[in-house]
Amino acid sequence: MANHDRANKDGFKAPEPEELDTLLPAYEVKQLIACGGMGAVYLARQKSLDRNIALKVLPREFRRNPGFRERFEAEAKAMARLHHPNLIGIHDFGEAGGYLYLTMDFVDGKSLFHSARGKAIAQQTAARVVLGICEGLAHAHKAGIIHRDIKPANILIGSDRKPRIGDFGLACHADSNEESGINYGTPHYAGPEILQDPSQASKRSDVYAVGVILYELLTGEL
Numbered sequence: 001m002a003n004h005d006r007a008n009k010d011g012f013k014a015p016e017p018e019e020l021d022t023l024l025p026a027y028e029v030k031q032l033i034a035c036g037g038m039g040a041v042y043l044a045r046q047k048s049l050d051r052n053i054a055l056k057v058l059p060r061e062f063r064r065n066p067g068f069r070e071r072f073e074a075e076a077k078a079m080a081r082l083h084h085p086n087l088i089g090i091h092d093f094g095e096a097g098g099y100l101y102l103t104m105d106f107v108d109g110k111s112l113f114h115s116a117r118g119k120a121i122a123q124q125t126a127a128r129v130v131l132g133i134c135e136g137l138a139h140a141h142k143a144g145i146i147h148r149d150i151k152p153a154n155i156l157i158g159s160d161r162k163p164r165i166g167d168f169g170l171a172c173h174a175d176s177n178e179e180s181g182i183n184y185g186t187p188h189y190a191g192p193e194i195l196q197d198p199s200q201a202s203k204r205s206d207v208y209a210v211g212v213i214l215y216e217l218l219t220g221e222l
Contacts, residue, residue: 012059014040015099020057023096027055027103038149038167043106046091052106053091056167060098072100078145079168086136088156088166107164112213113152120220129155130214132163137210140165141203148201150209151189152216188212188222 017029020042028045035041039058046053062068076093083089091103112129133155140147147154147168154167191208193200216222
């Protein structure tokens, strides 16, 4: 995966790998993979098991958000129980230096955004990719977890060419009515109900986003 800018348009500056090495001595943080509004993702090595993992670090202000930490922990535990070939597995979570963090499977590949942006792909390939996304989402939905931000940038295509859904940082339990003050979704992929009232996000919102992705894969346009 290619390195991304350390600071994003929302003003979040990703910590340096050296800082995270000090805060998280169980890991060797190798490089920044991506940086977005919900945090930064790094390639790291888990020293005890000598394996590569993905480390996601959330902005410090999320820790200060009332109720966010409690919900973050509950959701991390729920997502860690999900095991599906089309989902990126969660290994661990915690807090270090004021940063909430998650460790996840590392997928050696590209996001769907970088693989298919601006070009139509074969119908059979599009169907295979979207079917994999649907199967992963169905597994999460069955466990009561909504993603809330399905988009090509959050779908990773590994070396086995299977799509895997990642970045459940916006996820919530389907029966949760708690409002965190965070705006959910990405405008081009967010259903009308999310744009009008983010608290109305539901399983249908994820399905809507998958429909947008299918259209984009078949036509090369949003």
